[in-house]
Amino acid sequence: MKYERVRNFIGGRFVDIKSNRTIPVISPLDGVLLSEMPCSSASALDEAVNAATKAFHSWSRTPIKERVQVFYRYKYLLEKNIQELAVLVSEENGKTMGEAIAEIEKCIELTEFATSLPQLITGEVLEVSKGVECRTEHVPLGVVASIVPFNFPSMVPNWTIPNALALGNCMIIKPSEKVPLSCGRLAELLKEAGLPDGVFSIVQGDREIVEAICDHPGIVAVSFVGSTKVAKLVYQRATHNLKRCLALGGAKNHLLVLPDAKADMTAQNVVASMSGCAGQRCMAASAMVGVGDIDHIIKKICDEARKVVPGENLGAVINKESKERIERYITEAEKDGAKVLVDGRGATVIGKDGGTYVGPTIIDYVKPGMSVATEEIFGPVISIMRTDTLDEALAIENANPYGNAASVFTQNGGAARYVIDRASAGMIGVNIGVPVPREPFSFGGWNESKFGVGDITGKSSIEFWTKLKKSTTKWNPEAGINWMS
Numbered sequence: 001m002k003y004e005r006v007r008n009f010i011g012g013r014f015v016d017i018k019s020n021r022t023i024p025v026i027s028p029l030d031g032v033l034l035s036e037m038p039c040s041s042a043s044a045l046d047e048a049v050n051a052a053t054k055a056f057h058s059w060s061r062t063p064i065k066e067r068v069q070v071f072y073r074y075k076y077l078l079e080k081n082i083q084e085l086a087v088l089v090s091e092e093n094g095k096t097m098g099e100a101i102a103e104i105e106k107c108i109e110l111t112e113f114a115t116s117l118p119q120l121i122t123g124e125v126l127e128v129s130k131g132v133e134c135r136t137e138h139v140p141l142g143v144v145a146s147i148v149p150f151n152f153p154s155m156v157p158n159w160t161i162p163n164a165l166a167l168g169n170c171m172i173i174k175p176s177e178k179v180p181l182s183c184g185r186l187a188e189l190l191k192e193a194g195l196p197d198g199v200f201s202i203v204q205g206d207r208e209i210v211e212a213i214c215d216h217p218g219i220v221a222v223s224f225v226g227s228t229k230v231a232k233l234v235y236q237r238a239t240h241n242l243k244r245c246l247a248l249g250g251a252k253n254h255l256l257v258l259p260d261a262k263a264d265m266t267a268q269n270v271v272a273s274m275s276g277c278a279g280q281r282c283m284a285a286s287a288m289v290g291v292g293d294i295d296h297i298i299k300k301i302c303d304e305a306r307k308v309v310p311g312e313n314l315g316a317v318i319n320k321e322s323k324e325r326i327e328r329y330i331t332e333a334e335k336d337g338a339k340v341l342v343d344g345r346g347a348t349v350i351g352k353d354g355g356t357y358v359g360p361t362i363i364d365y366v367k368p369g370m371s372v373a374t375e376e377i378f379g380p381v382i383s384i385m386r387t388d389t390l391d392e393a394l395a396i397e398n399a400n401p402y403g404n405a406a407s408v409f410t411q412n413g414g415a416a417r418y419v420i421d422r423a424s425a426g427m428i429g430v431n432i433g434v435p436v437p438r439e440p441f442s443f444g445g446w447n448e449s450k451f452g453v454g455d456i457t458g459k460s461s462i463e464f465w466t467k468l469k470k471s472t473t474k475w476n477p478e479a480g481i482n483w484m485s
């Protein structure tokens with residue numbers, strides 16, 4: 001085993017997990033056993049909630065300008081340790097080192113935003129009648145939880161950690177059992193940055209801990225990022241227990257390509273979007289709808305895809321089951337009459353026999369009802385459908401139940417605006433394959449890609465991680481009593 005057994009982080013220190021049920025942590029890059037993760041039981045969550053509840057009193061009363069000093073130092077530590085953090089992400093998730101470095105750079109940007117929160121959460125005050133003032137302030141919620149997926153072992157945790165903590169909450173995070181290592185390193189850096197013990201804890205585990213989080217009376221809010229199936233379960237269970245909840249789900253992002261699109265630029269963007277992080281991004285392009293004659297662009301897309309080589313500029317998919325599932329989708333599409341123009345099935349990398357790779361795959365002549373057109377594949381695969389008109393293309397996009405992202409490729413401003421107005425997705429791109437809004441803009445989809453109100457990052461996250469206190473004061477004795485008193 002390359003690393004020691006996974007432990008929880010509770011009350012500012014790592015603690016052994018007492019469990020006979022363990023999950024191996026295997027690198028998708030080469031099949032090497034990195035570590036093993038014992039599954040925590042609900043009693044470990046109790047310990048973390050107790051530590052967080054104790055820490056909350058003093059942390060929530062620490063002025064925000066003081067709290068964010070921790071995140072200035074944390075940002076510096078992320079920068080200082082970027083290489084080592086990226087190695088861990090790449091090893092446990094299977095993405096390339098370039099992608100892992102980009103992931104840590106995004107963590108730095110997210111932390112940078114958190115340090116600006118004092119400027120953004122100033123309240124309001126107004127003299128509402130003679131001598132009487134109303135004032136609002138954002139106050140922290142209490143002990144909150146964050147449940148995260150495997151595809152960004154460091155970035156998705158950092159969607160929630162800096163903002164929730166800078167805003168005065170104490171957090172318990174439940175990493176994905178597939179990638180439990182990166183969060184432990186983040187905990188060490190937060191401690192080194194001066195975060196008081198108990199403000200941040202990690203409870204490692206699987207479904208049992210997720211359910212215990214949703215049920216725990218000491219946790220007031222839950223954020224979740226993962227598949228739609230689990231997002232629904234978590235949202236229903238947490239809100240049933242009267243907790244605030246924001247649950248982000250899966251995606252099936254459509255790219256609409258018009259014949260006037262710049263061919264080279266479109267091909268590069270389409271391929272980068274569908275194959276980046278081996279297609280394991282909730283913002284990855286998964287379906288493309290060509291409007292009219294776009295054969296010249298499809299040819300360039302295939303040329304670009306052939307430049308994407310597993311083990312070189314394409315990482316691995318998370319595990320064997322995932323590789324098999326993705327390859328099954330491709331085979332099924334072929335049986336249903338679609339044409340596989342670039343085939344990534346059976347990809348291997350010399351010297352990395354245990355790695356789980358799928359090559360870039362372009363499937364053309366897909367019909368809207370096929371499984372590759374409707375389901376989230378979560379691999380480096382794009383399904384191309386064709387229509388005669390933009391309205392037909394939009395109808396296909398609108399009919400999919402998800403709504404994370406949609407993009408249009410065109411040189412026509414009017415057509416682009418038409419798509420922005422009509423696509424049923426929370427994040428729209430024009431000539432951009434991965435339209436992730438950067439801070440201070442918030443990240444979040446629509447429809448079955450998100451349950452709950454507001455967004456998880458950026459300014460919108462302030463509303464999720466705080467509640468408003470409204471106070472009305474009268475210090476002036478001459479103010480008397482009026483109709484409002």
Ligand code: NAD
Binds near residue numbers: 149175177210227
């Ligand atoms: P997942 O839903 O399997 O797991 C997410 C978390 O839920 C993990 O911590 C896991 O331990 C837990 N979990 C899994 N099954 C559970 C169950 N039955 N009951 C309770 N908890 C359970 O997701 P994943 O495979 O880790 O991640 C990939 C998915 O996440 C994709 O669908 C992707 O689109 C989505 N995702 C969405 C966003 C977004 O912003 N919308 C971002 C990243 C990933």
